[in-house]
Amino acid sequence: MTTALHGLLAGWLTEQRWFAGKGHAIDDLSIDSLTEIRSGDPGLVHLIVSVRQANRRTRYQLLAGLRTELPDRLRHVLIGNCHWADDGERYVYDAAHDASLTTDLLEGMAAGLRVGDLAFHHVPDTEIDASQRSLVLTAEQSNTSLVYGDKYILKLFRQLTAGVNPELEIVTGLATAGSAHVARPYGWIETGLDGEPTTLAIMQEFLSNAGDGWTMALTSVRDLYASPEGMPAEEAGGDFAAEAFRLGTATAEVHRQLAEAFPTGTIEPSDIKQMTELLRRRLDRAVAEVPALGAHADVAGHAFDRLAELRHSVPVQRVHGDYHLGQVMRTLVDWVVLDFEGEPGQPLAERRALDSPLRDVAGMLRSFDYAARHLLADHPEAESLEGRALEWSARNRAAFLAGYSEGGGRIRGDDAVLLRALELSKAVYEVVYESRNRPSWLPIPLAAFTSR
Template identity: 30%
Template structure:
């Protein structure tokens, strides 16, 4: 039943070279994908040979589906993920399976449960369930998370890139018309496209602000309660910032085949980084450093879905290469804002490259 969907496999052979089985990705197998969904719906527990168990649990967004309805949803393994594996169930649900596992509370499950079940925040895909593994020693690994499928026009990155490209084409057409050449002679088209992009950016800013307010609303929960930045935390952050800049300089040095001025730029980064950070650190010493709270942690336009009328923020797992403790740490919400501003800058540069 699974053979047509399996892209690759490995033969398992015994001591004498005899074939004893096949090793393949079961997510491509329809019966297995359907069994996962049924297990989440029923709250199944699957024991392992090492005295651990897989715990499958539903959330309220799955309550409206019967087992028969779930069994009828056709699963499709998606090939667009880079750090995870995903299964879409007939544009109703989507299951993300983590490929990088680490024991501890997973931020995507933790934040998804909080936003969906506790504060009922509407501008994220609703959490529908999850799968975790508990060892015999009670250590917990997040294995997969299930969300309601969001029918979107595109992610915000693709949409923004397309909008900017439309504006650049319209602008070039207007310039050609001014010179008496063929093109769109209507300057109002440029103004219309620009105004639409500004409105959408403002709406996106509102949604991100509402997300931050929702995450900071549980004053009775230590995991979500905002806290004051301490001087010690600020000093540690400055040290980490200097280290990040110096590592970036090391990566840049010697790459003259890609950037002729790479070595000179790397040297300048090394010379300026520490004095600049220490100068700003001294300037801010003794001042109010604001509060830290839970935030998205890896926010950019690619982490937002555009429905055509609104935006939904997704992918709360943080940067997969970083430890769970770091991804769950409270920080300034300006980290999310800076990530989004940088993403808009990338989109503008990308649109200009396409138009060149």
């Protein structure tokens, strides 16, 4: 069974959008663990698969369904078929898409079950309705989320790193502190990996009536682009500035709550100089890979030089780490922040490390620029709309920063120097990313070096 399954998985994994090693051959694949959650037909097993590509070893988790007959509704997630133990030939498929099996995850968390190496937990003083049926969201890149009815959303972390995921740590910490800016946590699933408790999934309240920040911002940009020439952004339908202000205030409140719930510290001028040297090396590598950045390298270099001249310590704390308009939801009451796991491809220690909250601010400022400009990519009237893009971005960036200050966020004096360096560092990263993945979007991050 396992030999045949190895072959099936090696071919299937590389086609999944959450597989991190696209474009590289799999040198070796092993099944680190196989836990039967449900026996019979259909059956459900949990797999942790280890993939080696060159010098990189990555673990992935998979819920595998087993059936003697495969319904048409599951054909699109078929992995293959193989002889399964003494049960004969079985179809093997991605069971995250099988609502008749994923109820087992709800039942496990509701009851606090332990199944083999898997431990199911629920947050104290919560009740989980295990009758809800699931539906997979299809927009995600690095994880898989299951929405159960209109109550819960369960995020499966496809790529696994030994240790407690920052999202579980931060969301439960903020919820315990009474934060209104996180979706209520209900439960999680974990296992042991390399001797450490390791988060496999986290379940939170599903914000069924909320709108995501990216979509709301794009609606505002479209309204501005469609408005009569010369009409100010504040008079065009769907002006976003008031929401940007509220988002800034909510961001400052989350940063304050993180500082209260988790350790804080400072970095000294010597640490800042080391950070600056790292930023310069990344800039040099980016210029070597994307020559178009070379014409703007002096702008970033000057910002990094100013950062290196700081002579006082900088406060650091737990932060979001991957903050942008796609990570926030507007409910009827306020803004809610999602996805505190940081950048999934980074080591866990780096994602949990203390950092300046201005890194999150810089990420959101870059997101406003993206919202304003990405509709101009391949747009026949891009040149004539450039001024409107600048106007929308400047207006909403300013509103966000005003809200952040209103909410108690610190941006004063030399903080502006650090914020500028962090924003341009983010733009350097974006230049490389767009060059590799979306060349038509390359003008968006390049504009960061010329527009202000």
